[in-house]
Amino acid sequence: MSHMMLASAHIPVLVKETIEALAVQPGGRYIDCTLGGGGHAAAILEHSSPGGQLLGIDADPEAIKIAGRRLEAYSGSTLLINENFVNLQVICYKYDFLPVHGILFDLGLSSLQLNGNGRGFSFQHKAPLDMRLNPNQEITAADIVNTYGEAELAHLIKTYGEEGFGRQIARRIVQERPIQTTLQLAQMVERVIGRRRGRIHPATKTFQALRITVNQELEHLELALRQAVSLLGFEGRLVVISYHSLEDRIVKQFMQRESKDCICPPDTPTCVCGHTASLRLINKRVITPSLAEVQINPRSRSARLRAAERVVTQDEHYKIVERLCSSAEVKANGWRRPTLLKKLRQAFLAT
């Protein structure tokens, strides 16, 4: 299959909902932290034209190439970077791409990666047990499976795969290793826990656990979300689509915490945390795909979209007001309240 065909095989999920949640506007500046096949990026560029700009990031060099071809018509307004989104802040400073109007994370893997291109993500295609998003990363899934101790393997399969048979699978891995290919591992898991449970292959959870471990997915997500908030301008939007409960829990808890003015335990008499909200939740309830979308694109069935809007924290508010009120401009011009408010709003927009 050619790259173009593989790229077109990735159908972006919740596109309309994403564009709405990002509140994409002409001339806006956006970051797609998970460029993949460039489907969401193309929609963002279309809705932000004329004048929109997009920074696209993907850890997988193949994704950058494929999305680059797909977004060719917008090459003057896009910057595509082969990097891990854990370095989001550094990337934005390096390329002077901030503040931004919206940041998107569409987590997980693209169909391009799952479709068995020899990267070892799928248990349906024979390939070396690799699972690295970027081939320059050091540790592969085979390294983990063949060198970790039994207890450690059991722990990670249980925790990151939410697999009830973690201990049994780990014991069998240790007995049967070395395990070098996806099919070897998938068949071994099937022998431990039996055949398919409904439509889900028995190795699904074990593969998820290994992929999360190889790519440090949960740690990177947590770190990147914090950086994303610092890069958003006033009223900028953060939109995250996740595909399993571990990711979704991190996103949900992060957005809830950051949208509160105090995060002290409920029985604390007065606030001691000093935390102030930097986000406002856009949708209180998670957004999921319609039945029609799931029928067309079964991969979308587990998608969960959450969105929040950047608000100015109390600290930032004080700093901006103070800076503006004591500025030489205010003194020299003797601005009155309406002008001052207008200037304040402009200052907030530039944060």
Ligand SMILES: C[S@@+](CC[C@H](N)C(=O)[O-])C[C@H]1O[C@@H](n2cnc3c(N)ncnc32)[C@H](O)[C@@H]1O
């Ligand atoms: C579900 S796909 C995105 C699909 C994309 N929205 C589209 O419309 O084609 C997820 C992409 O995120 C990338 N990715 C996952 N974790 C990443 C990370 N920590 N840093 C950078 N890219 C990552 C994967 O390589 C994959 O290409």
